[in-house]
Amino acid sequence: MDKVMNIRNGVILTFIITLLLPFIVQSQYVLHVVTMALIWAISVYGYNMNVGYVGSLSLAHVGFFAIGAYTLGLLTVKAGWNFWLAFMAALVLSAAIGFLVGLVSFRTKGHFFAIYTMCVGFIIYLIIDKWDSLTGGVRGLIGIPHPAPIGPLTFDTLTSQYYLVLFFLAVTILVAKRLLHSLLGRTFLAVNNSEELARAIGISTRKNQLLSFVISCFFAGLAGALYASFVRFIGPDIASIVLGFEMLMYLIIGGIGTLAGPLVGTLLMVWLTQSLQFLQDSRMVLFGPVLVLLVIFYPQGIVGGITNHWRKRRKRSDLKHSESKLPKQVPSHRVNARR
Amino acid sequence: MEVKRGELVVLLGANGAGKSTIFRTISGLTKPSYGEITFLDKKISGWSPNRIVMLGVVQCAEGRKLFPGMTVFENLKMGGFVHRQNKRELKALFPYVFDLFPILREKKDQPAGSLSGGQQQMLAIARALMAKPKLLLLDEPSLGLAPLIVKQLFDIIQRINQEGTTVLLAEQNASAALKIADRGYVIESGEIVIEGSSETLLNHDQIRKAYIGA
Numbered sequence: 001m002d003k004v005m006n007i008r009n010g011v012i013l014t015f016i017i018t019l020l021l022p023f024i025v026q027s028q029y030v031l032h033v034v035t036m037a038l039i040w041a042i043s044v045y046g047y048n049m050n051v052g053y054v055g056s057l058s059l060a061h062v063g064f065f066a067i068g069a070y071t072l073g074l075l076t077v078k079a080g081w082n083f084w085l086a087f088m089a090a091l092v093l094s095a096a097i098g099f100l101v102g103l104v105s106f107r108t109k110g111h112f113f114a115i116y117t118m119c120v121g122f123i124i125y126l127i128i129d130k131w132d133s134l135t136g137g138v139r140g141l142i143g144i145p146h147p148a149p150i151g152p153l154t155f156d157t158l159t160s161q162y163y164l165v166l167f168f169l170a171v172t173i174l175v176a177k178r179l180l181h182s183l184l185g186r187t188f189l190a191v192n193n194s195e196e197l198a199r200a201i202g203i204s205t206r207k208n209q210l211l212s213f214v215i216s217c218f219f220a221g222l223a224g225a226l227y228a229s230f231v232r233f234i235g236p237d238i239a240s241i242v243l244g245f246e247m248l249m250y251l252i253i254g255g256i257g258t259l260a261g262p263l264v265g266t267l268l269m270v271w272l273t274q275s276l277q278f279l280q281d282s283r284m285v286l287f288g289p290v291l292v293l294l295v296i297f298y299p300q301g302i303v304g305g306i307t308n309h310w311r312k313r314r315k316r317s318d319l320k321h322s323e324s325k326l327p328k329q330v331p332s333h334r335v336n337a338r339r
Numbered sequence: 340m341e342v343k344r345g346e347l348v349v350l351l352g353a354n355g356a357g358k359s360t361i362f363r364t365i366s367g368l369t370k371p372s373y374g375e376i377t378f379l380d381k382k383i384s385g386w387s388p389n390r391i392v393m394l395g396v397v398q399c400a401e402g403r404k405l406f407p408g409m410t411v412f413e414n415l416k417m418g419g420f421v422h423r424q425n426k427r428e429l430k431a432l433f434p435y436v437f438d439l440f441p442i443l444r445e446k447k448d449q450p451a452g453s454l455s456g457g458q459q460q461m462l463a464i465a466r467a468l469m470a471k472p473k474l475l476l477l478d479e480p481s482l483g484l485a486p487l488i489v490k491q492l493f494d495i496i497q498r499i500n501q502e503g504t505t506v507l508l509a510e511q512n513a514s515a516a517l518k519i520a521d522r523g524y525v526i527e528s529g530e531i532v533i534e535g536s537s538e539t540l541l542n543h544d545q546i547r548k549a550y551i552g553a
Contacts, residue, residue: 183416183423190406190417197404199368202392202421202470 018166022159031158037270038165039226044250044262045172046219051248052257053185054212055192060101060117062244063124064217068094068224069234070128073141083148087225094221095214102213106206118241125239140235144228165226169263172219177259179215188212192257249287253294255301264303340524340531342474342507347500349516350509351540351550352526358509359401360529362478365507366398367391378474393421395473399463401482401509407452411443411462414451418469429469436465439495457488464495474505481512493519513550517541525550 017024025031047061068090075086101120108116128135135141147155147164155161179185187208190198195205228234237243246269254265276283298305340361342348352358363369365376367388376384383391406414415436419429437444440461446454451462460480467475477496481489489512497519500506510516517523517537525533525546533543540546 183420186409186413186417187420189408190420193406193408194404196368197400197406199388200366200392200398200400200404201418201466202389202397204387204389 022162028158031162033270033274035158035162035165035230036227037267038162038169039223039230040247040250040270041263041266042165042169042172042226043220043223044247044254044266045169045176046216046223047247047251048216048256048258048262049176049179049188049219050212050216051251052261053180053188053192054209056106056209056213057114058105058117058213058216059114059241059244059248060105060121060124061216061220061247062241063121063239064094064098064220065224065227065243065247066124066128066234066236066239067097068221069228069238070135070141070224071221072225072228073144073234074134076145077141077143083145083229084150087147087229090225091218091221094224095218098214098217098220099210102210102217106209106213121239121241121244125236125241128239129236135236138236140233142233144232144234146232147229161230165230168222168226172222173259173263176262180259184208184211249291251301252291253301255303255305256299258300258303258307261301261303265301268302340534342505344505345500345503346521347497347506347508347519349513349520349523349537350507350526351511351513351516351523351546352509353511353549355528356526357529358526359478361526362398362476362507362509365391366396366476368398389421392470395471396476397467397470397472397474398476399467399478399480401478405451405459405462405466407450409451410448411451411454412447414462414466415443415469418466419471421470432469432471436468439468439498440465457484457492460484460488460492461495464492464499468499468504472504474507475499477506477508479509479511481510481515489515511550513546514541 021034022031025034043061043065047058050061051057071090071093072086075081075089076083079086081089101117105113105116105120129137131137147161149155153160155164179188187198187203190201190203191205191208198205198208224238227238250265250269251262252265253269254263255261272287273283276286279286294301300308350358350361360369364371364384367383367386367390371384374384375382378391378394378396381394383394383396386394406417409417415433416429419432422429437447442458443462443465446458451459454462464477464480467477480492480496484492493515496506496508500519508516508520517540520537522536523534523540524531525540533540533546535543
């Protein structure tokens with residue numbers, strides 16, 4: 001029971017810290033980096049709802065991030081739409097394109113699904129890069145407006161944007177949590193567990209895979225739209241495969257399929273990336289082995305590793321309790337039944 | 340091959356005879372290359388598995404496939420997936436399956452992966468029952484279980500059948516299966532070689548030699 005209290009206290013503490021962060025941290029630069037990290041975290045949460053819950057490894061996630069960003073950018077800059085209308089459109093379009101892509105790509109399975117979606121991601125990148133007249137090509141798109149004020153709330157300072165991103169991240173985490181504990185979430189886990197078995201108890205696997213894919217694309221689009229309005233400049237590199245793999249790395253390090261994993265992984269990796277900046281690209285020489293070790297020893301990432309450790313400890317103490325109470329016969333009987 | 344309402348029919352055959360393939364085809368997991376499957380006067384061959392489950396043909400897969408990370412209770416809940424809209428009716432099913440398998444009530448909140456082999460098989464059957472089957476397909480429930488547990492399990496299967504569920508049972512354990520079955524089919528490389536009532540099969544020389552070993 002005290003374990004549960006620890007988790008709850010931890011969550012409350014984290015929440016308070018994040019709420020007070022702009023007052024604690026005076027440096028604009030740090031706040032900027034943290035806000036960026038929270039935006040990545042939203043995207044990684046979306047990623048987790050597909051890769052972690054249903055278990056289909058899509059490599060097109062970053063493409064939908066870019067679709068969200070470019071939809072917002074183009075609609076506000078070139079079409080002159082109202083910001084929040086364009087924001088909604090970005091979410092809807094990401095999910096809609098996700099639906100169409102999912103319809104086709106879920107005809108493939110396993111490795112082929114990963115390869116197929118990687119191609120989709122690359123095609124999205126190419127379209128953005130080459131369609132000069134629409135997207136501005138390599139020059140990118142500049143002058144994306146700040147989020148428009150909602151009533152008395154304005155979003156033209158860094159602090160206010162931080163809170164806006166934090167709000168969306170909180171919503172994302174809540175959705176992820178509700179999803180995980182709902183029947184739909186358990187259905188996703190069932191599909192992840194064994195497609196065949198899921199089908200045998202009457203779950204339409206294709207439908208659920210598609211649904212989780214669309215949800216993940218929706219959150220990728222949300223993160224993309226927030227990114228565009230925060231950085232106010234977007235180029236084709238936000239659809240690059242490299243960025244996609246970076247998101248995957250955040251997810252794996254934090255803990256695939258866990259609730260806190262995306263946040264932990266993203267914050268940790270962004271912090272590491274920032275503090276090891278003097279190493280430049282040779283950071284990857286460091287990250288690579290760390291990632292390999294982590295996958296070998298903690299396939300469920302940092303969060304998964306910690307919860308497993310707790311569970312084992314609790315089980316061990318439970319076992320000690322029960323062993324002292326039960327007569328010696330019981331274990332041998334258990335062996336028989338298993339045979 | 341034919342299974343009438345309320346019957347308990349056993350499908351005998353050695354490894355690779357095609358028992359599991361027949362089951363997978365009935366439940367829609369594999370599509371038949373030819374031939375026809377009808378259930379309650381509906382042609383169901385080629386249907387998707389979830390439609391077939393909804394119609395009342397529920398398979399309990401071989402090798403006690405469970406969701407090991409979920410608790411026993413959650414596994415059962417997932418079993419009633421196709422009736423998820425009807426929460427009240429679903430809730431009413433829990434006492435029924437817990438009554439059949441009292442051990443599951445005890446272990447309700449434990450992860451399914453922590454159960455023993457026999458308990459896992461019971462959970463697999465209980466989970467299939469949660470889908471309210473009219474026809475229950477059981478693929479080798481006795482696989483890898485101790486004789487005592489097998490007997491227990493078969494008693495329960497018989498009880499399920501007597502309470503109104505039609506059962507099609509695939510088995511290698513011929514003597515145990517034929518004791519509770521009404522009729523049986525013997526399958527060899529995908530073809531029915533012998534069929535008849537349980538007594539006929541039990542006394543059939545070839546079968547005694549091949550499957551019972553007496």
